[in-house]
């Protein structure tokens with residue numbers, strides 16, 4: 001249970017007082033973010049609100065089993081909203097192209113589970129890093145607000161929770177996570193096979209050359225406890241790597257027996273690197289990501305870096321050497 005007594009009244013009042021509401025997620029929205037935005041939009045529309053959903057960057061079609069996932073960004077012409085509900089981010093920069101909505105909105109609610117909230121214009125900021133997913137916070141909020149959990153809402157919140165826990169596998173998974181999944185399944189007949197298969201098993205055959213490249217070029221350090229994968233620009237360009245296909249490749253870097261942390265580097269433009277860090281257990285990769293101006297969670301973090309690949313790997317190896325033993 002979370003304590004939202006103060007916030008709940010404010011949230012209720014802000015929503016009741018708004019007619020037009022924008023629900024906004026982060027750049028390149030993941031399953032948690034999309035699920036929360038969809039659940040929130042479903043509920044608000046049911047209340048008769050005029051709702052639009054936004055998230056900048058790539059949104060994978062694999063989420064289209066949720067009807068509302070198809071409706072992101074279709075009201076791009078509209079700029080002013082009575083209320084902005086920002087979900088799964090608390091750093092204003094992560095809104096990407098939708099940053100401008102912030103200045104024009106009358107009121108702002110931010111609900112998130114990342115560490116270090118940095119969202120000054122928020123009227124209400126609910127930031128609870130103790131939760132594995134923003135979906136768990138939204139579920140609790142809906143319980144307190146006595147929201148009817150429709151099949152669409154249950155599907156969306158289950159997606160949120162499953163995605164941010166790696167299908168209930170990561171160490172951030174708690175008894176509460178399972179409790180919420182159970183409650184959602186009790187309330188509605190969620191198609192968990194579709195959700196979990198699409199998010200955790202399915203891959204595109206077009207990505208087989210990339211999978212082949214990753215498996216052949218992965219390197220290991222610290223007696224096999226750290227894996228390093230680098231996708232150079234020429235590979236990225238040749239096989240048309242995008243955000244989603246890149247995500248599908250992480251598991252090869254993390255799943256080798258003995259690996260407890262991984263570095264996955266993608267050279268998206270010449271000399272411009274996207275870095276994903278993953279770890280098992282207590283190793284805090286968010287702290288390492290912060291060294292190169294990135295961030296995230298203890299076991300899953302990221303950053304971007306401009307410069308030489310050699311220098312980047314040197315920095316990362318130095319940082320990992322401090323924590324890996």
Ligand SMILES: [Mn+2]
Pocket residue numbers: 032033088113132133134164
């Ligand atoms: Mn999340």
